[in-house]
Amino acid sequence: MDFPILLLIILLFLVIWYYSSCRKSDKLPPGPNPFPIVGNIFQLNGIIHESLSNLSQIYGPLMSLKLGKKTIIVVSSAEVAKELLQKNDLKFSSIGVPNAAQALEHHMYSAVWLPVEKQWQNLRKLCKEQMFSSERLNASEVLRQEKVQQLCKFVQECCINCERVDIG
Incomplete structure (x- = not known):
């Protein structure tokens, strides 16, 4: 009798967590709804640039994807990229340093x-x-x-x- 109740509680928790993670902030651009834990990784199958091109035809030249815990913004238009990098450069310039750049301390000299x-x-x-x-x-x-x-x-x-x- 305890097992079905525990299973129902876990299932209810997963459903609530999934729908709360699907709700996007008003400040993020449109994009596909992410799956729990893995995000949109399964929508990037095959050749990644082709998958991103297909997604940009659906969601536009500026879209957001969730890859695991990380939220990324994908820009697939030169005009939008130019606008982002010229007008909002300070907002996008404070990105974290990737581990690959920190491995040999390249981030300190670049x-x-x-x-x-x-x-x-x-x-x-x-x-x-x-x-x-x-x-x-x-x-x-x-x-x-x-x-x-x-x-x-x-x-x-x-x-x-x-x-x-x-x-x-």
Whole structure:
């Protein structure tokens, strides 16, 4: 007699938990309803970019997915991405550092993972003015053309010798 009551309580708890996790915040973009615990992982079967493309045709160019405990926002349109990154860059720039970047302490030496503060703004300004300015890019044009020619020659030699092309 105790087992059916316990089973009913567990089932009721799972149903309540499922429906409470399906309710999305008003601030999140639309997206498919997640399954309990695993979220939307089963909707990303096969080739992931094709699955995301199919989902974006249903939910639009900006959608939210739940992968386990993590909620992610997927942007599948260049116009929407440009708007997000230009107008709301501070909201999206404070993302956590992934474990892969922390493994060899790459996050400590990269401008990508710096928190948004004065140092990050100074580095971004320095990159824009010194590294990626049109004068600097024009000055290195000869070197870039030489490297492209070397790559083309390498690929051609690999094709003649019927070898794999290891561009990495």
